[in-house]
Amino acid sequence: MKQSIIETLRSEPVDSEIDRLVADRLAERDLLRVITDLRSRFDPELSSAIAETALLRLKARNKFLDPRRMLFDREGLEQASAHRVALHRADRLSESSPGLILDLGCGLGGDAMALTTLAPVVGVDIDPNRIRLAVHNCDVAGGRHGFEPVCGDVLTLAPPKASVVFADPGRRTGRRRLHGLASYLPPVDALIERWRHHTETLAIKVAPGIEDREIPDGSAIEWVSLHGDLREAVIWLGAPGEPGERRATVLPTGASITGPEPDGIPITEIDRYLHEPDPAVVRAGLVRCVAAEIGAAMIDPTIAYLTSGSPSAHPMVTSHRVDEVMPFHLKRLRSRLAELDVGIVNIKKRGSPLTPEELRPRLRLRGSRSATLILTRTSDGPLVAIGLD
Ligand SMILES: C[S@@+](CC[C@H](N)C(=O)[O-])C[C@H]1O[C@@H](n2cnc3c(N)ncnc32)[C@H](O)[C@@H]1O
Secondary structure, three states: OOHHHHHHHHOHHHHHHHHHHHHOOOOHHHHHHHHHHHOOOOOHHHHHHHHHHHHHHHHHHHOOOOOOOOOOOHHHHHHOOOHHHHHHHHHHHHHHOOOOEEEEOOOOOHHHHHHOOOOOEEEEEOOHHHHHHHHHHHHHHOOOOOEEEEEOOOOOOOOOOOOEEEEOOEOEEOOEEOOOHHHOEOOHHHHHHHHHHHOOEEEEEEOOOOOHHHOOOOOEEEEEEEOOEEEEEEEEEOOOOOOOOEEEEEEOOOEEEEOOOOOOOOEOOOOOEEEEEOHHHHHHOOHHHHHHHHOOEEOOOOOOOEEEOOOOOOOOEEEEEOOEEEEOOHHHHHHHHHHOOEEEEEEEEOOOOOOHHHHHHHOOOOOOEEEEEEEEEEOOEEEEEEEEO
8 A cells, every 4th residue: 555545544534434434334345336436535546445444444353453543455454463363472472571573574564563562573574565554553553662664575684683583474375375384475494594593582473274294393383263263373483482382372361271181081971061172272282181171081082072071161162061962863863853842953063074064954953942963973983962052
């Protein structure tokens, strides 16, 4: 976004125009009509920027608590860190008491906004438009510390020395997602080679689907979820990461757990409750750690459901009451749900090839009650647990 457009979008009459479109809940399908209408009062470039900003502020509500004065570009918003997740990262970095933080690939400033609550930040991005947005967004975020922009390539440039370097490489070009750390922009191994020995702590945000074999030697890795959605993984080289550590953090509570997993978690039949671990725990391979914390058993060594006789209030699990368990057989399940007068089902699954979308119509539900169905399997074969609501 050009600097002159940014200045104009910040000005009072234009900002109020954006507020009005946000209040009217501008939708993607209305965009052309609204731009045409705006053109009677503003020039074409500004009209598009006003409408697009209103639309992106509405979309940004799932990432930022208060995107009211923020500015975005579409791809920058898609790639930006959710503010709650960025704050958690800043919180972990606070253990190192950094004097200065480098934010490499700062984009439109999603992370920088959180990092400036902790220390002064130098944000580097190769894209001058993003840099301008980051300056604006850090300004409106009003962090306690300053944000200094640098436009350039993080692999060749020599910004000031900092005790903490955070990098968030691009994981898509246009609409295409980039898979594998070597395909990121810039590639993770190049970032490590360039920065590891110039800082005490190097933290690199990566996709949560990172393969274990890609985790760099000597690093710690943390998977982070927000409201039950697995958002990201972070490779930590240096404090607060311990080499080899695997960590799962569940936001917004901030509950965090690390391995190694304990031995000796029993495997039992399904008891009165099934506990579903948060996806960050499952992805980090720390289900047994949570089982030990809540005093639950596993139902199978390879299935990430836990079981015990009582519900758990632990922030890393969701407990489901189980009224009955039966081997999975479509006709028998259908007639049992009819007997129980079930008409609405919430279907959960782990270790079952069936999807809820495939199963639901085949159940031909007609009753008046609702129930949770949990499709899973144990060494006895596929089974379904029914919990009436
Ligand atoms: C995932 S985005 C960063 C998002 C940011 N952390 C946020 O929360 O808003 C990655 C950024 O890296 C930038 N980038 C890609 N390659 C780069 C390079 N070689 N040097 C500097 N920046 C680069 C892109 O322009 C993009 O803005």
